[in-house]
Amino acid sequence: DTAVSQTPKYLVTQMGNDKSIKCEQNLGHDTMYWYKQDSKKFLKIMFSYNNKELIINETVPNRFSPKSPDKAHLNLHINSLELGDSAVYFCASSRGAETTEAFFGQGTRLTVV
Amino acid sequence: SQQGEEDPQALSIQEGENATMNCSYKTSINNLQWYRQNSGRGLVHLILIRSNEREKHSGRLRVTLDTSKKSSSLLITASRAADTASYFCATHSSAGNKLTFGGGTRVLVKP
Numbered sequence: 001d002t003a004v005s006q007t008p009k010y011l012v013t014q015m016g017n018d019k020s021i022k023c024e025q026n027l028g029h030d031t032m033y034w035y036k037q038d039s040k041k042f043l044k045i046m047f048s049y050n051n052k053e054l055i056i057n058e059t060v061p062n063r064f065s066p067k068s069p070d071k072a073h074l075n076l077h078i079n080s081l082e083l084g085d086s087a088v089y090f091c092a093s094s095r096g097a098e099t100t101e102a103f104f105g106q107g108t109r110l111t112v113v
Numbered sequence: 114s115q116q117g118e119e120d121p122q123a124l125s126i127q128e129g130e131n132a133t134m135n136c137s138y139k140t141s142i143n144n145l146q147w148y149r150q151n152s153g154r155g156l157v158h159l160i161l162i163r164s165n166e167r168e169k170h171s172g173r174l175r176v177t178l179d180t181s182k183k184s185s186s187l188l189i190t191a192s193r194a195a196d197t198a199s200y201f202c203a204t205h206s207s208a209g210n211k212l213t214f215g216g217g218t219r220v221l222v223k224p
Contacts, residue, residue: 004155033211041199043156043214056211090155101146102203102212104155 003027006091006105013081014113021076021108023091031055032074033102034066035090043090049074050096081112119202119218127223132189134218136202137182143205145178145185146212150199159187159200192222 006023013019025032033056034046048056052068063079078085091105120135136145144163148156162169162178162185169176175188189196199217206213 035214041217041219043201043217045211045213048211092156101158101161102156103158104148106155107153 004091004093004103004105006089006108008108009106010109010111012111012113015081015083017081018077018079019081019110020078021089021091021110023074023076023105025072025091025093025103027093027095027103028072029093029095029103030071031094031096032068032071033092033094034074034076035092035104037088037090037107039087047074047076078110081110083112086110086112119200119215121218122216123219123221125221125223126192128192128194130192130222132192132196132220132222134187134200134220136185136187136215138185138202138204138213138215139183140204140206142180145176146203146205147174147176147185147187148201148203148214150201150217152198156201189220192220194222194224196220197222 004025031050033048035043037043045058046060047066049068051071065077067075088107088109090107092102094100094102118137146161147159150156160171160176162176173190178185199219201214201217203212203214
């Protein structure tokens with residue numbers, strides 16, 4: 001069973017389009033995250049949700065809107081995609097917001113053309 | 114700049130050799146974690162060391178933490194080709210509930 005699953009794995013789309021990436025975790029964790037990994041492999045946190053409530057928003061453009069319908073899901077919607085949005089996006093979860101290890105999904109490689 | 118910064122950025126060794134990589138950070142932390150990322154995959158947690166610990170072992174992994182120098186090291190002993198991956202340190206800061214990652218060390222273990 002996949003602990004943290006995100007779909008799709010690959011996403012190629014044109015500039016200006018709107019797209020969503022879905023994430024689900026079956027670990028019963030309270031906290032979920034979205035990270036962006038750029039071409040140089042730097043991982044930067046974008047959002048963190050604890051029990052469906054936003055707790056971290058790291059100065060991400062408001063074209064990015066996370067949605068958490070329940071604590072097992074954290075989806076990422078991106079409006080008006082730009083070339084600079086091309087990256088690998090990782091969803092992750094942890095038992096709580098403090099101290100514990102994070103479990104990562106396999107990533108979604110987004111390419112904006 | 115990144116909270117955690119790994120050094121070196123890349124490392125190439127022969128199977129059987131040890132691999133050592135370092136991580137430096139800037140702010141006070143609750144704990145520091147090391148993760149591995151295989152090419153095209155997600156990150157996998159390896160080991161967590163708390164701010165009041167100095168050394169931790171897990172199998173062939175040895176992690177040290179020096180909070181006075183704000184640095185950590187990861188040692189992989191008797192490396193195998195399967196250890197080829199990128200290794201990231203991540204700090205959990207005292208303020209703000211998030212993990213902050215460095216840029217990673219790419220390790221190539223040649224058979």
